[in-house]
Amino acid sequence: MDVDLIFKIAAVGIVVAVLHQILVRSGREEQAMMTTLAGLIVVLMMIVYEIKDLFDVIKNVFGLW
Structure with a gap:
């Protein structure tokens, strides 16, 4: 997992929180x-x-299917 994914999730959370507060x-x-x-x-x-x-990845590592 990349750190980029965590930053993307955090960015979405911050934007949604700000929009939520403005709308409320x-x-x-x-x-x-x-x-x-x-x-x-x-x-x-x-x-x-x-x-x-x-x-x-798990399927490839264990040779499933």
Whole structure:
């Protein structure tokens, strides 16, 4: 795993947190929740690709399939 992935996840988290605070303070709680949910989905998709790569490496190391 690269350090770049950790920085990307942190950047998404910071941007989502700032947007969430701005939207909550302007009275748009629903859009703040949707922004948070969208950020979570983006991060989960980034992690899913890394987990897929991990399983591919494990398959190659142990000679599965």
